[in-house]
Every structure is written in structure tokens, then in C-alpha cells.
Amino acid sequence: MAEHTIIMQTTLQKLLEEKKYSTLRDILVTMKPADIAAIFDEMEAARLPLLYRLLPKELAADTFVEMEPEAQELLIRGFSDAELKDVLDELFVDDAVDIIEEMPATVVRRILAQAAPEMRTSINEILRYPENSAGSIMTTEYVSLSPTLTVAEAITRIRRTGIDKETIYTCYVIRNRVLVGVVTVKDLLLAPDDDAMIESMMSANVIAVNTHDDQEEVAQMFSKYDFMALPVVDAENRLVGIITFDDAMDVMEEEATEDIEKMAAIIPSEKPYMSMTPFEIWKNRIPWLMLLMVSATFTGLIISRFESALEKLVILTAFIPMLMDTAGNSGSQASVTIIRGLSLNEIEFSDILLIIWKEVRVAVLCGLSLGIACFGKILLVDFLIMDSFAGVSSPFLIIGVICITLSITVLFAKIVGCTLPLFAKKLGFDPAVMASPFITTIVDALSLLVYFGVASAFLPI
Amino acid sequence: MAEHTIIMQTTLQKLLEEKKYSTLRDILVTMKPADIAAIFDEMEAARLPLLYRLLPKELAADTFVEMEPEAQELLIRGFSDAELKDVLDELFVDDAVDIIEEMPATVVRRILAQAAPEMRTSINEILRYPENSAGSIMTTEYVSLSPTLTVAEAITRIRRTGIDKETIYTCYVIRNRVLVGVVTVKDLLLAPDDDAMIESMMSANVIAVNTHDDQEEVAQMFSKYDFMALPVVDAENRLVGIITFDDAMDVMEEEATEDIEKMAAIIPSEKPYMSMTPFEIWKNRIPWLMLLMVSATFTGLIISRFESALEKLVILTAFIPMLMDTAGNSGSQASVTIIRGLSLNEIEFSDILLIIWKEVRVAVLCGLSLGIACFGKILLVDFLIMDSFAGVSSPFLIIGVICITLSITVLFAKIVGCTLPLFAKKLGFDPAVMASPFITTIVDALSLLVYFGVASAFLPI
Numbered sequence A, B: 001m002a003e004h005t006i007i008m009q010t011t012l013q014k015l016l017e018e019k020k021y022s023t024l025r026d027i028l029v030t031m032k033p034a035d036i037a038a039i040f041d042e043m044e045a046a047r048l049p050l051l052y053r054l055l056p057k058e059l060a061a062d063t064f065v066e067m068e069p070e071a072q073e074l075l076i077r078g079f080s081d082a083e084l085k086d087v088l089d090e091l092f093v094d095d096a097v098d099i100i101e102e103m104p105a106t107v108v109r110r111i112l113a114q115a116a117p118e119m120r121t122s123i124n125e126i127l128r129y130p131e132n133s134a135g136s137i138m139t140t141e142y143v144s145l146s147p148t149l150t151v152a153e154a155i156t157r158i159r160r161t162g163i164d165k166e167t168i169y170t171c172y173v174i175r176n177r178v179l180v181g182v183v184t185v186k187d188l189l190l191a192p193d194d195d196a197m198i199e200s201m202m203s204a205n206v207i208a209v210n211t212h213d214d215q216e217e218v219a220q221m222f223s224k225y226d227f228m229a230l231p232v233v234d235a236e237n238r239l240v241g242i243i244t245f246d247d248a249m250d251v252m253e254e255e256a257t258e259d260i261e262k263m264a265a266i267i268p269s270e271k272p273y274m275s276m277t278p279f280e281i282w283k284n285r286i287p288w289l290m291l292l293m294v295s296a297t298f299t300g301l302i303i304s305r306f307e308s309a310l311e312k313l314v315i316l317t318a319f320i321p322m323l324m325d326t327a328g329n330s331g332s333q334a335s336v337t338i339i340r341g342l343s344l345n346e347i348e349f350s351d352i353l354l355i356i357w358k359e360v361r362v363a364v365l366c367g368l369s370l371g372i373a374c375f376g377k378i379l380l381v382d383f384l385i386m387d388s389f390a391g392v393s394s395p396f397l398i399i400g401v402i403c404i405t406l407s408i409t410v411l412f413a414k415i416v417g418c419t420l421p422l423f424a425k426k427l428g429f430d431p432a433v434m435a436s437p438f439i440t441t442i443v444d445a446l447s448l449l450v451y452f453g454v455a456s457a458f459l460p461i
Helices: A003-017 A021-028 A033-041 A045-053 A057-066 A069-078 A081-090 A093-102 A105-114 A117-127 A151-164 A185-190 A215-225 A245-263 A278-295 A297-305 A307-312 A314-343 A349-385 A395-426 A436-458 B003-017 B021-028 B033-042 B045-052 B057-066 B069-078 B081-090 B093-102 B105-114 B117-128 B151-164 B185-190 B215-225 B245-263 B278-295 B297-305 B307-312 B314-343 B349-385 B395-426 B436-458
Strands: A170-175 A178-184 A229-233 A239-244 B170-175 B178-184 B229-233 B239-244
Touching: A003 A021, A003 A033, A003 A045, A033 A045, A033 A057, A033 A069, A045 A057, A045 A069, A057 A081, A057 A093, A069 A093, A069 A105, A081 A105, A093 A105, A093 A117, A105 A117, A151 A185, A151 B185, A170 A185, A170 A239, A178 A185, A178 A229, A185 B151, A185 B185, A215 A229, A215 A245, A215 B245, A239 A245, A245 A314, A245 B215, A245 B245, A245 B314, A278 A297, A278 A436, A278 B314, A278 B349, A297 A307, A297 A436, A297 B314, A297 B349, A307 A314, A307 A436, A307 B314, A314 A349, A314 A395, A314 A436, A314 B245, A314 B278, A314 B297, A314 B307, A314 B314, A314 B436, A349 A395, A349 B278, A349 B297, A395 A436, A436 B314, B003 B021, B003 B033, B003 B045, B033 B045, B033 B057, B033 B069, B045 B057, B045 B069, B057 B081, B057 B093, B069 B093, B069 B105, B081 B105, B093 B105, B093 B117, B105 B117, B151 B185, B170 B185, B170 B239, B178 B185, B178 B229, B215 B229, B215 B245, B239 B245, B245 B314, B278 B297, B278 B436, B297 B307, B297 B436, B307 B314, B307 B436, B314 B349, B314 B395, B314 B436, B349 B395, B395 B436
Parallel strands: none
Antiparallel strands: A170 A178, A229 A239, B170 B178, B229 B239
16 A cells, blocks of 8 residues: 555544544545545445545446455445445446456345346346456447448437447447447547548448457457457457457456466466465465475486485585576576567467577577686685585586586576477467476476486596 | 468568559558558568558558567668658657667658657657656647637637647646646537536546656556546646557556566566577576576585585485475565565555565465475375385484475565565665565575574484
């Protein structure tokens, strides 16, 4: 919670205690719904209904939409049927759906009972679409125009029907419910001829999404084409709703968070961190931790196999963490770059050869520079300053083995790191799980194998 | 590059070879600028100018904006002065600035020479603002209204001046250049009274950003308030430009990519991966690899100090990678969660005690479940199946030491993981660098210390 929110909350609380309701109201009406909601979310439950009722109707509904589900539920439970109806009448359909999705069944039944029949139908329609589909995030409140209207008639229609539409700026031209074109309010206002037919000036080359398209693809289309709204059509190209840019922004943010969580071996959750219980957080974190712990068995087995070698030259053990970490970091750099490129549609599976060739060259550069730097560092720090090689015969050969291993594992790590996400994508898995933790586990085993292989070849073990 | 882009490119190439220019043009005009640009970017350099000249003027400019800098430069070098002027006249100022920022000085001089005087002034003004500031991403083309206009007069003004504004839908009300309110075209169109004064219906409670505000904060405001455009003011509250939602979306995407890259120990770059040379990629990846490699010296030193202990019980070595990786993964889960929360303004430094208390409880749950699972796994796999403990006295004590170490390091890792990003933020550093690789390095050392500490306490070493 931002600091100014805390200050504001203290002021409001004091005014509330002193029952200065009109001052309170004067302050609240100058604020934006999102800011009021942030303060309300932190208020004591008992004070919330009183404070909420100070807001004028429209501001109240806009604030309601921005609040956390817990506070929304609390308010709904306190509303009379008439109050609930008032709020619902002010809501856009997609916002109502968002709220319903978070409420328990009893509250949902009350909401549906109080919603206007038309809204109830729309809500039920949107709720039918699978989660994360275009249909589930669309709204059914848009401006539709007939192709045979004139510009002047279209403007009149917008002025008459626009009041409860989520956006009036992009208007959809439909013939028998089929989407045939779009025209913007800018086009209409700037049209030189008020009597021109919509048909003659609309853009017939419409980009639309299907109700079942994935919301991530939809968000990508917004960022690619800079649309303000995108029409959603069914299999017969009939217009069923629109998605507005603000919902696309939410999806973009949500999907980026999901990717980041998956890359850190967390099962994504839509709930914000601060409102999750430790048990919920544990449930999202433990599966990957378990899996990765068990798969570390391989590294253990590799070390066990070379136990006798290590007994002869314990100094080799000291460099295992450095070799594994550097390889792991090199691998995750490559994998994370590719995962992000895939998410943003900048990279396709067909680029795989180009990518491998590029990563090989990067790996050679990284491997050589790391190998040389590592040689210098071990010579200076471990050999000269710390004297870690005391009593070891042929120390330079050992240092050489370590640095050669480092260069080779960096090469392997980069190749594994860049190819795994691509194959995951190709096979229909989420590439984001092929990030650091997963790559690290594979690369750990690889680097140990290389280490003991190189050591066996050059050292008397 | 998407598959359909490749197909389309082949078709266009064939038509170009056969000199079927009118067919080519017919195809291109049905396409969206972003899609045409994607194809053009992949075209042979020699064919590009010819293909580009087939586009109608407005579509040509819109496509130009969407192309990669390399292709843009190539085209500009081939343009006559008149052609360059035509393109510039169609561009929005902010897009022109984006292009200029990528061009070499000679090309920039030509662009500025051909730009209309008014545009040149605006470009120079925007170029003055620091990179990543609100001023640097704004456009100076907006609709401004005087507070004393009537609704009808305002609509007339918009119809007359709106043609080359980036958005007409949010209009800014200014008095002596100072921003005093906003009014939307929706408000104007739906106003019941055409003679009402703008002053009486505008929203005087305007949220604006300062020219020097960070672009990341600006993008966060868009996602919080669902704005279509946000005004940019100077220190005296004079309106100097606006930022539109599509630019905010680009910033959101860019900032998420930057955070992801930093979390993977990569120095962020604005250039897409596929157009970077291996040397450029190397330059962005090697600094962190070097730093992390050198800091792994600590883990090496810790192991060296316990060399004699390891010589006596080499079996302990086999579990070092598993302990380090599990601790590293636990730590990055916490750090990445906090870093993302900070980016989205869901978490503040003042929440630190709440967060630590939450992470401690999560860590106890994770530590216990991992410890128990690890005991079972070692017993089954390493002890019974692989017989790795052959010849070792008191194997159960050793297994116990490993599992207790695991539980303790998970606790440490979660605490380090959640606090470091918060302190980084507090001290004005970027929290994103406190992600996996950095945490891993610290947690590696910690887990070795705990391991050898617990082992020394319970085992005869």
C-alpha cells in the first residue's frame, strides 16, 4: 500500500469517527475510483458500508468494480435488494462477470436475481465461455450500426444509445448480425459529407477474434495493431461482443506475471501475494520444489560414481558449485531470452537453426572469456592468496581442467537453454516452465559429467 | 516469423518477379500496416523500395512506422527529398521521434531538414527529455479546448482540427496553457444541452504526469485507471503533450521484458533478439556471468575449509548440488514474487514485516515437507536401491543431517529471497537484479555453511 494511501486512510478514519459525513463526501468525490477502492480495501469491515453509502451512485459503482473480492462480498451481503440493483444497473456486463466469478454461490444467486433481465442473459452467456478465452473477457455492450445508415443518422443513433456502452468510439457495422465493417467516431465526425452511407466509408477489412481464442493471443493483437477495441465473433462470423484495450492491458499484465512465476518454478495464481495465506503460497511453490529436489538425485549419483576420484583430489570438490552455477546462469540467460521471444511472438519454432547457430557463437565468446577470467582468478585468489592448492601436485593442470570444463559447459548450457523452450512450444507445453530451475537441474548434471570426464582424461585419478 | 507471413511473402515475391504490380497493390491494401511491415522486414533489400512505393500514401506511412529500424533506414536512404517529406507529413510526432532515435546522424539531419517547421520544433522538444521519461514518449498532437466554448462549438472545433491528432476522444481544457480539465467526445456527444459551457461539464479533477516522470510509473497509471490518454504537464502545470494507451502498452511490454531479462542476469536491450549480433548478445550477458563466477569464490573457500571433513565422509559431497539447488529454487521463488509485486505496486517496503512473517510460515511448511520427502527419497533411492551408503557407518545419522540442513536452508533462502529485493528498492537499486542468479550465489554459500555446521555437530568429522 502506497504511503499517501495510508495518510488518506487515517484522515478519512478520523472524519468518520467525528461523523463529519459531508466533509468526507466532499473529499471522496474529488478522488478516482481506483484510489477510493485502495483505501476502502484497507478499512475496517464495520465502517465500510457507511463510507460506501456516502458516494454518489455512479462513483459508488465505479469504485465497487475496483475493490478486492473480499470487500465486495462484504458490501453485497450488507446491501438491500434495492441497493444491489442500483449498483448492478451501473455496472458494465464484463465487470459484473468479473465480480461474479469471485463470489460464492449464494451471493451469485442474489446478484443474478437482482440484475435486469437483459444483463442476466448477457452474464450467463459470458459465463459459458472457458476461462482465459476471448469470450470470457468480452463485454456485450457495444455500438452497432446498420450499413445503410447515413453519417448523420449514425451520429444520432450513437447519441441516443451510447450512454451505457463501454466504448462508443469504435462502432461495429452488422448485417443480419454478421460483422461486415467498422467505423470510428473520428471517421464519422471528420466525414466531409453528412449524408454519406456508412457502407461507403466503413473499413470492411476487419480484424476480429473468435470467442474461443486464447486471451493471450488477443492481448498480443492489441499490442501489435494498437486497437482501442477488438470485435469478438462466433463461428458464423456473427458479432457477439467486444474486448476493450483496458481489459487487454490487464491480460498482458496477468500473462507477464504468470510467465515470470512459471520461470521461477511457481504455479501461477491470480490472487495477489498479499492476500494469499501461507498455505496457499505453499501449495503453489511445493510441487516444483519437490520435483526439482528429486531430480537432483542424478547429480548425486554422478558424484557418487566419481567418489574415489574425489577422495584422491578433494580440491576438485571446491569448484563444483562455481562450475554448476556459471553453467546454470548461462543456460537460463538463453532459455529466458527465448521464452520471452516466444511469448511476444518474436520467435517461432522454425527459427531453431538460426537460434542455435547464434547461441553457439555467443557461447564460444562467453566460454572463452569466462575460461580465461577463471584461470586468472584461480591463479590469483585460490593459488597465490588463499594457498588452496598447498600439497597438491601439478596445480596448473588442475586449474586447466577447471577452466576447460567451464568453457565446455557454458557451450552445452546455452544450447540446452535455447532449444528446450522451443521444443516445449512445439510439443504444446508451456515454454515458460523450461526456465532457470529446470535448466539448472539438467545443466548441473551435464557440467558434473563434463568435469569428471575432463578430469579423468588429464589427471591421475 | 509466423508461418502465414512466410507464405504471404512467397506469394508477394512471385508476383513481384512477374511484375504483377496491380495485383500486388490489391493484396497489400487489404492488409494491416503491422502485417505488411512484418513481410517487408524480411524482404530482400533491393526489392523493398519498389514494393513500398506500391502502397497508397497513408498506408505507406502507417507501414513505415511499424518496420524495423534497418529497413526504415534503407528506405529513407532511397527516398527522394519529396518522398521523405510525404512520409513525414503523415507521421505522428511521437512516431517520428521513435524513428529518429534509431537512425544515424546523417539520416537524422535529412529527416529534420524535410520535416515541416512545426513538426521539427516538436521533435526537438521531445528529444530533449531523458530516455524513459514521460516527455520522451509523449506526442504533442492533441485536441485542446478553451473552457468558455459551448458543446456545439467544441464539436465544431474537433471536426475542424481533429484530422492530424493522434486521438480526438479525450480533449484537454486549457486556460493560458495551464491544464484545467478534461472532457471526452463521449461527454460532448451525449451532452443533453448543446449550449452548455465546457467549463460546466468538464472534469476538473485531472490526473496528469510530469514530463520527467518515469515511463514505468506512467504505464502503471494506465493499467490502474483505465485511461485512454494521459496528459503530460511541466513544472508549472502547463500542458505540453499527451501519452496514448498504445504507447503505454508498449512500455508495459518493454518493462516486463526488461524485468525478466534482469532476473535472468542479462543486461536489458531494446533490440529484438533475432536482430542482435552474437557479439551484442555476449556484451549483455557476460558482465553478470563474470561477477557471479567470481563471487562463487566464497562457496569454493567454504568447501576448502571443510576439505578434511569431506575427505573423511565423501558421501556428504554427493548431496551438495541437491541442497544448493533446492535452496536456490526456494529463494528465487520468494524473490521473484516480491520483485513482481514491487513492479506492479502491489507491495511496498513498509510491508516488510508482514512479508517476512508470511515467508517464514511458507518456509516452515516447505522446509518440513521437503525434509520429510528428502528423507524418504534418500532412504529408498540412495540407501536401498543404489546402495550409495555402502561401507558408511551410521548412515541414518548422515541422512538426518542432510534433511535437517535442507529444512534450515529453505528457511534461510526464503528470508533472504524476500528481503533483498525490498532493501534494493529502498536503497534506490533495481529490485529485479536481486533475482535467481544473485540469490543463488548467496544461498549457495549459506547452505554450505549450514551443511558443514550441522554435519560437524552430529557426525564424527
